[in-house]
Structure formats: C-alpha cells, structure tokens
Amino acid sequence: MYSTLPAFILGFHGTDRRIAEEVFSGKINLNKSSNDYDWLGPGIYFWENNHLRALSFAREMKGRKKYGEAIVSEEAVVGAIINPGRCLDLLNEQSILMVKEAYKTLKAYADEANVPLPENKPLKSSRDLIFRNLDKAVIQTLHELIKEKNEKPFDTIRAAFWEGDVIYPESGFREKNHIQICVCNPNCILGYFRPREIDPTFPCAGR
Secondary structure, eight states: OOOBOSSOEEEEEEEEHHHHHHHHTTSOOOOOBOOTTOTTOSBEEEEETOHHHHHHHHHHHBTOEETTEESBSSEEEEEEEEOOOBEEETTSHHHHHHHHHHHHHHHHHHHHHTOOOOOEEOOTTOSSOOEEHHHHHHHHHHHHHHHHTTOOOOSEEEEEEOOSOBSSTTOSOBTTOEEEEEESSGGGEEEEEOOOOOOTTSOOTTO
C-alpha cells in the first residue's frame, strides 16, 4: 500500500565532464551500472539531495582507469528529477522484511547447490564494505521473486549507506554517510539538469 513514495527526489550523479555535457545536450542518457558489486543491483545510481557527495565521488574516480581509459578526466555532476514510483525503500520496515526473506531464499538455493554465497568485502585501504556482491545477489533474488509472483517490478531502490570515518570519537555519524537511489526504470527520470552555483547576494530558499 505504501510502496509508492509521494514526492519527487533530486538526485545527483558524479561523472566525467564529457559525459555530463552530452547528457545536458540531450545526446545521451545515463547508462545503467551492472557491476557485480553494485549493492542495489543494476540501475542508474544517484545521491539523494547530495550534490557535494556526487562531486566528491567524481573526484575520487579521477585518475582511476577502466579498460585502460580514465574513468573521470574532469569531474562533473549531473542533476536529475526522479519520480520514485514503486520504490523498494530500505528505510521502510516492510521493504527490509522483503529483502530479509530474499536472503533466506538465496541461502537455501546456495545450500542446495552446495555453492558459497557471494561476499561483501572492503577496499584494502578501508573498513567500509564497498564491494557488495552479496547485497547485489540478494536484491537480484528479490527481483526474481517479484517476477515469479507476477507483481509490478520496482521502479527504484532507496537505501542509506554508512561510510567513512566517524566524525568524532564514539560517534554514530560517519564522514560519508549518504542515501543512494538506484533507478531501475529509466522512465522515472523526468529530466536532467545542470546544478547551478548559489548566488551569494541572496539567502538560500527556505532559510
């Protein structure tokens, strides 16, 4: 009953300047990511209401290579207006229970086939579980279960990601905490926009 979020979301996607400009001009759309470690499964990933985190991510990718080419030569951010539609919202108890049941199903399949489950693993230089192969497999299992039941597929997936060092001793807050939106259905992206700079001569709206 409550799986449809009632408002639009502003999402921000960190990428290379060349790709961003082609998106803004309407030449291309952002592509789905389908890495084995994508924790929310295949989709287009955005930071919810977090332009700065998207920019930081693009800067982190600067200099890294994939297939011999730089992932990001010059950092940029693409803004998007997203209609969440039917959302698997992992800040909602019902959605959490669904994912929990999907894990049980995946575990039963693995036990029956006598194969190990995928694992979530950290980067060598971090304790954060960045490579989320297990989480992706669980989400994929949930997609398959929804399909088998002939239920409407999820348009988007939303979840909180706890990342980075604590911001002070014994804190539950971390430097890179954020909410991510994985858009499974590209039609949920109503439009892209170029994030603009604040005009310092005026107060921010709502403040």
